[in-house]
Amino acid sequence: MGRRRQTRPRKIQGVPGSRALPVIRPAVAAVDVGSQEHFVCAPGAGAGQTEVRVFGAVTAQLEAMADWLASRGVESVALESTGVYWIALYDLLESRGMEVLLVNARHLRHVSGRKSDMADCQWLQVLHACGLVRGSHRPGEEIGAIRTVRRHRENLIAQRTTVVQWMQKALDQMNVRVHRAVSDLTGKTGMEIVRAIVAGERDALRLAQRRDLRCERSVEEIAEHLRGTWREEHLFTLGLALREYDHLQECIAACDAQIGRQVRALLPPQRRDAKAPAHLKPAKAKALRRHGDEPLREALWRLTGVDLTRIDAICPATALTFVTEVGLDLSVFPDENHFISWLRLAPFQATSGGRPLRGKKPPKGATYVANALRNAASSLRHARCALGAAFRRTAARHGPGVATFAMARTLAQRLYRMLRYGHDYLDIGVAAYEERFQRRRLLNIQTRAREMGYDLVPIPVAG
DSSP states (O other): OOOOOOOSOEEEEEEOOOOSSOOSOSSEEEEEOOSSEEEEEEEOSSTTOEEEEEEESSHHHHHHHHHHHHHTTOOEEEEEOOTTTHHHHHHHHHHTTOEEEEEOGGGTOOOSSOOOHHHHHHHHHHHHHTTOOOOOOOOOHHHHHHHHHHHHHHHHHHHHHHHHHHHHHHHHHTTOOHHHHSSOTTSHHHHHHHHHHHHTOOOHHHHHTTSOTTOSSOHHHHHHTOOOOOOHHHHHHHHHHHHHHHHHHHHHHHHHHHHHHHHHHTOOGGGSSOOOOOOSOHHHHHHHHHTTOHHHHHHHHHHHSSOGGGSTTOOHHHHHHHHHHHOSOGGGSSSHHHHHHHTTOSOOOOEETTEEOTTOOOOOOOHHHHHHHHHHHHTTTTOSSHHHHHHHHHHHHHOHHHHHHHHHHHHHHHHHHHHHHOOOOOOOOHHHHHHHHHHHHHHHHHHHHHHTTOOOOOOOOOO
16 A cells, blocks of 8 residues: 555744845745645744745645645735646635735746755745745636636537537438538538437438528528538437537536626626627627627626727627736836736747847736737728728738737737727728828938938829
8 A cells, every 4th residue: 555645734944044135024934835735835943944844735725835834924925827736725825814925836947956845945945035036927716707608608618519519420421512502511501400310310401401591502502512422420419419418508608607697797887787889890789689799798898997899809708808917907007018028919029148049938917818810800901991901911021920919919908008098099091091001101311311311302193
């Protein structure tokens, strides 16, 4: 039999408190978080002394750790983020009234000397006491609860995409080309045909007659794609995939309902029953109603006080991702440049000695928000708006990748200004954007000409 793990904390002798850096906050502690054990460094009994203890990861051990830190008079605790093991400890210490800083482990991994969990917690405590630790940005507890459900919903959507691919594979193996006959297998016509196939229907014409009246192809054209081999093993896997798809749809609907309840619980009293203003663009308003996103748009307006979907390419799902990942209080970022840098949407070029370093990858930032904004920016390729014109002009000069990055940065700026200052967004249109661009271009040419000692004279165009 293996050796039983000790559940009680192991006390380790104090660490000498000599530091070369000035101590700013003496009543601080640090925790090196692990899956089985947490190494904790806190102020010791004597002045300038520290003490390290090891606690288990069970709830009783976490409560014992919180009691021990409180007995030491700890005011602030720095946690080294590791997977999801820090979440329970973070919530417990925060409920005890302690300031908790979540520190990125990448910022602390380059430590000289022998590497161990005990050394890590002591080094983190030294940095925290000297004011050299910066905590990661986290939204409030209520917003964080919505974020947890939203992230799980995104995982369910990713699984649903995989299940749809399984359905397509089973149909292809039988040469039943449902997803070739219709534009979307998961649309009304596609799912009606798939459900009929699983129910036992094999006649191609009867299957094609289940088409929606708005479908562009005729019954005969669709039936031509629905004559297959109908092998039993593929029908079996198709039925299982359909059951899994329906189950995921129910789970996604449950997540939507839970998010709606959580958002309603946070609505301010003055906007709880207020009606959201109508969308300025009728085409986008029609699309929101068609996709069932209008209730979410109104709920987000009541929560934030601004309609984030007025920005082109920002749908309610993207706005929800932004709000739940960033929070409602953007004053923690001094200005929009700091915010964009936190999102890692600012151009990155590592330099040393005045020379650029090749192969140096940019640090990772708020990937959920940045990815959502990049996906939104890519939809501006054919948009008839000012942001769409800016995307196309940037793509013509630098390529679509740079244009997507640049427009994601622009979307982040607009969202920051709306949430931080309450600014409304108004699309000036393609024509106004082009006119403004030409004026700026002419001004730039005139400035360069004057620097070279020339004056530009306009040439009248013959009518």
